Amino acid sequence: MATQASPTATPTLSSTSSVTLPVEDYLLKNDEHAEMLYASKLLVRQCMARFGFDYAVEPGGKSPVDPKGDAANMARRYGVSDAPTAARYGYHLPADAVPAPPAGAQPMSDAARDVFLGDTPRADGGGQLVKQYQGQRIPAHGCSGEAERKLGRGLDERLPEGINDASFQQSMATPQVTGAFRSWSACMRKSGYSFSTPLEPLRSRLPASPSASEIHMAESDVACKRKTNLVGIWFAVESAVQKSLIDKNQEALTQERSTARQTLARSAKVIAAGASS
Known part of the structure; x- marks a missing residue:
């Protein structure tokens, strides 16, 4: 059931950087x-070592930069909204937000995977549910399960993630936001672009680097968002x-x-x- 949205105030926003x-x-x-994942990997490595397997963990827990920037993806939640970013990158992600390619990790052998997963049902329905390896009992749900039990279920965010997703979808169905979409769309038409919502340009296939035409469209997009206060309206409703x-x-x-x-x-x-250690 959709939740009725009645914002008490609607800010004027030119981007989402401050909210x-x-x-x-x-x-x-x-x-x-990142800290939880790193600790989990350390525990998995310790467990796998008991069975004679190496489990690579990057030194210091370094991991690729998260392109979303934050859990709610505010930088691009309502499409591109930052004028300097649009002028430089168009609809591409900024260079420092593109994740680095993973280090050349070797795929697990079947035996190592059995120890890692243990008696956890496989997603594809295949494979055997293993409880022992070379006479040594594998922990319940393998080394991954052992790590989770030692750390707790702090990585399980189903409820807040569900709210994060539901609010986004519900907000797009409200009269306030659909009205803002229409105003933004009309503004974009004056610049020669035909889109119903500001999410549509993000779905276009992009070349390797931003073109002049892409940058122009992104700049027009941001200008129309600012002119119609689309970001402020959408943020207030959501x-x-x-x-x-x-x-x-x-x-x-x-x-x-x-x-x-x-x-x-x-x-x-x-x-x-x-x-x-």
Whole structure:
């Protein structure tokens, strides 16, 4: 069931750089997510070593830059909205937001995968559910399951992620936002472009580097967003939707965040132990 959105105020926004959505209080921040993943990998490596397998973990937990920038993808949530970025990159991601190619990690052997997954059902329905390797008992759900049990379920964000997704979809169906889309679309037509929503240009296939025509279209897009205050309207409506959804799920959200904090504390201890060993 859709949530009624009644924003109390609508800010005038030229970009999303200065605002955050209410659900971001319950979503893991990038550095938190990276810390949990790194600690998990360290624990998996320790477990795999007991069975004679190497499990590569990048030194210091370094990982590719997250192109989304934040859990709610604010930089591009409502399409391109930052004028300097549009003028330089068009609809392409900025150079520092493109993830680096993964280091040449070798694929797991079948035996290593069995130890990693143990008796976890395989997504493709294939493979055997293994409980032992060379006479040694594999932990429940393999080394990945052992790591999760030691850290806790802090990476499980199904409820806040569900709110994050639902609010986006519901906001696009509100009269305020569909009206803003029409105004933006009319503005774009004056520049020679035909789009119904500001998400459509993001779905175009892009060449390797921004062309002059792409940059011009992106600049027109941003200018029309500013002229119609599309970003401010959309942000205000979606914030209202999220607040309503958060109110309905406050107890469960608070519990999930508490679980995440516990996992973060355990992760910090694992990383500290790894650094001192």
